[in-house]
Amino acid sequence: MTNHPHTLDALAAADAAELQEILLEVCSSPRWAAVVAKARPWSDRESLLAANAAAMASLTADDLRDAMAGHARIGKPKAGDATSEREQAGIQGVDQAVLDELHQANAAYEAKFGHVFLICATGRTAVGMLTALRERHPNDAATEAEIVREELRKINDIRLDRLIGGS
Known part of the structure; x- marks a missing residue:
């Protein structure tokens, strides 16, 4: 941006x-x-x-x-994109195990919903985003679409x- x-x-x-x-x-x-x-x-x-x-x-x-x-996948800001990197600052310096869990949870979410997990990541930690991802995964498509709209x-x-x- x-x-x-x-x-x-x-x-x-x-x-x-x-x-x-x-x-x-x-x-x-x-x-x-x-x-x-x-x-x-x-x-x-x-x-x-x-x-x-x-x-x-x-x-x-x-x-x-x-x-x-x-939007970039949570846990993988777009390289060289200052906006993406700033918005996902909460993943910087996080343990690789957490990043691996984010990757796995993202893959499961994307397989279910057909799009990236979208959350307003500004001010959130990697663990907080992972928790939200896991909490939202059980949603049905209509519920998730409205959450995505709000995010x-x-x-x-x-x-x-x-x-x-x-x-």
Whole structure:
């Protein structure tokens, strides 16, 4: 993701192609980006985050797959991707046995649900993510899809805050 914060006004003034490119760095779902862009101008941070929530609520199963496609497997941040590495900082320096357990649990989850395990990893430890993965594995597909939708919303909130120069 870009390292240069934008103001809400600058985002609102961006041309459609530039705004789509910026938003797709936040979330790889084209539909999400289109819905958030359509909500501009955003009067404040809360209205931008409300646009994120509305966009997430509108995503179909295919749109959710598009959104998940932009995320690395938990325990394996994308090499050279500062966003992925920052979001999964909780796995840095963790014991190899825990990483192996994460790998095995991820494989079982992916076999069941057909997509990567998605969780807002910011501020979570590797053990905490592993625990959540194990807790969510028994879910049915519909329940898990709604949890994924909420986790994506949280991730997008954090990324949008960073985009506009927040935390």
